[in-house]
Amino acid sequence: MTMPIFALNDDIIFPPVHLAEHNGIVAVGGDLSPERLMAAYAQGIFPWYSEGDPIIWWSPDPRFVLFPNELQVSKTMRQVLRRNLFHITMDKNFSEVIRGCQQPRKHERGTWITREMMAAYVKLHELGIAHSVEAWQKGKLAGGLYGLSLGKCFFGESMFTRVSNASKTAFITLLQRLAKMEFLIIDCQIYTGHLERLGARFISRDEYIAILKEGLKHDTIQGSWQDM
16 A cells, blocks of 8 residues: 655654655655755755655665765776866855756756755855865866765765866865764765765665764764865
C-alpha cells in the first residue's frame, strides 16, 4: 500500500526520514526560509525540485558522501594544483557562484536552481551559513561551488566550471581545508562520476544520520570564510 506523501504547512517540522518514499522523497510543500532549510539539513533532508513544481524534500538511501580523509587526487590533478593555474578564494562572490551554477550544462534543458532557491541560499550566505569557493584565472571567475555548513558537516549543493579543472581545484582545496578543520563528512547528495573519482561513495541513510548527529554536536563556524 502506497502511503500519501507528507505535505508541509507553516510549522517547521518534517516527518522522520525513515518514512521517506523508496525514491527518497520525504515531504512536499512548505517554504525555503532559513529556519526550515537549516532544520531540514540537520535532519538529513534537502530540497530539490524544478521551476513551477512544489518544493520537494529528499533524504535518499543510500547517500552519496565524501569523507575528508578519503580524498583521492589523481596524478593529473596533482600536476594542475602544483602549477597554480587558479587562485582559490572563499566567500568572495557567492552570488556570482550560484548564478554560474544556475546556468544549464551542455545537453541540459533547464536547471533545478530556481529563482526562489537562489534567493534562499543567498540569504543563508548573508547569515554566514552558506559558503562559496571560487576559482579565479586572470582575474575572471573560472569555476566554483557552493554549499552550507552546520557543525562539522558540509553540504555541497552545486558546482560549475568555465575553464577545465577549475571546479575540481576549488573542490579539492575546500576538502583539504575542511580536513584541517576536522570536518566529519561532505554530503554530495547526488551521484556524479567525477566526485566518485575524488573518493566519494555511498553509505546507508542510517550511517549518514549517525555521522550527521555526531557532527552537529559541534558549534557551527558561522560568518565569512574569506580568511580561512
